[in-house]
Amino acid sequence: xxxxxxxxxxxxxxxxxxxxxxxxxxxxxxxxxxxxxxxxxxxxxxxxxxxxxxxxxxxxxxxxxxxxxxxxxxxxxxxxxxxxxxxxxxxxxxxxxxxxxxxxxxxxxxxxxxxxxxxxxxxxxxxxxxxxxxxxxxxxxxxxxxxxxxxxxxxxxxxxxxxxxxxxxxxxxxxxxxxxxxxxxxxxxxxxxxxxxxxxxxxxxxxxxxxxxxxxxxxxxxxxxxxxxxxxxxxxxxxxxxxxxxxxxxxxxxxxxxxxxxxxxxxxxxxxxxxxxxxxxxxxxxxxxxxxxxxxxxxxxxxxxxxxxxxxxxxxxxxxxxxxxxxxxxxxxxxxxxxxxxxxxxxxxxxxx
Numbered sequence: 001x002x003x004x005x006x007x008x009x010x011x012x013x014x015x016x017x018x019x020x021x022x023x024x025x026x027x028x029x030x031x032x033x034x035x036x037x038x039x040x041x042x043x044x045x046x047x048x049x050x051x052x053x054x055x056x057x058x059x060x061x062x063x064x065x066x067x068x069x070x071x072x073x074x075x076x077x078x079x080x081x082x083x084x085x086x087x088x089x090x091x092x093x094x095x096x097x098x099x100x101x102x103x104x105x106x107x108x109x110x111x112x113x114x115x116x117x118x119x120x121x122x123x124x125x126x127x128x129x130x131x132x133x134x135x136x137x138x139x140x141x142x143x144x145x146x147x148x149x150x151x152x153x154x155x156x157x158x159x160x161x162x163x164x165x166x167x168x169x170x171x172x173x174x175x176x177x178x179x180x181x182x183x184x185x186x187x188x189x190x191x192x193x194x195x196x197x198x199x200x201x202x203x204x205x206x207x208x209x210x211x212x213x214x215x216x217x218x219x220x221x222x223x224x225x226x227x228x229x230x231x232x233x234x235x236x237x238x239x240x241x242x243x244x245x246x247x248x249x250x251x252x253x254x255x256x257x258x259x260x261x262x263x264x265x266x267x268x269x270x271x272x273x274x275x276x277x278x279x280x281x282x283x284x285x286x287x288x289x290x291x292x293x294x295x296x297x298x299x300x301x302x303x304x305x306x307x308x309x310x311x312x313x314x315x316x317x318x319x320x321x322x323x324x325x326x327x328x329x330x331x332x333x334x335x336x337x338x339x340x341x342x343x344x345x346x347x348x349x350x351x352x353x
Contacts, residue, residue, distance in 0.1 A: 011133040017046040027284040029144040033059035033076040077105035082117040105137030143286040152277040160312040166321035180314040194220025202296035203229040212239040
């Protein structure tokens, strides 16, 4: 189906609104909505937090003159829900509002929706168009879609390396991080953390650097912390065990829960990463940022289990040290950004999509 330029403009407005919820809506998708009357936007809204009103409800409620709704068009980047979750179905609210035309960016792949919302609207006499700015709508909810289609979280590899290719010096005198990147790069990395649902490291990074894995340099929620520690060598006094956020530890010992820390037993002798990712998916975790050391990162790379890679190269040189991951094949040119002297390169793993 072909759509006009104005339809694309309104759908892109929905996408921009939806992005404001990034990091706060998990496990729900990102959704924005606008109400358009006579070519003008008269109502806007986005899903702000799981358990709260959805985008369509916000946009319809924001219209001051409700008599215009019958002759208005509702735009929304994802199919309206048709089931009772934490909130009532958006389809019912749309039908009751009197709106007779809805434009949907993409069908919701979630099994409880997946076309049912569109069908319900059409059965109620609402004209529904589907598929405008589909690629952009899918990109917006790549985390949500990946969890449904691949039964694993969306995986972002992130590391910083020196100008001569090292993650860390060979020897350290303290178990604190040795900063490679500048403050602008580190602040950006904390913004990334606020956007993802979880962050993962291996036990060696925890022992060597004692990272807090928070968003202290950026306003936003800190991610769930995930630690791979088969023999539980990392002390519970480590910063990552701070009680401000849930912690998941993958262990070779028994599964159990101790306060805010959940220990999950897996068999490390066979497909350990796949077990970890499957478990996270079952727990409703849609995205994970891998900030581990070279061994952890290389495991994900070798398994092909990654969707994006974000690599920051600082200006520092170590001369020797722990080598950054280099056994990785990037099939496309990266997006390159200068960060006041640091260089950020970002790749998408097209083989995973």
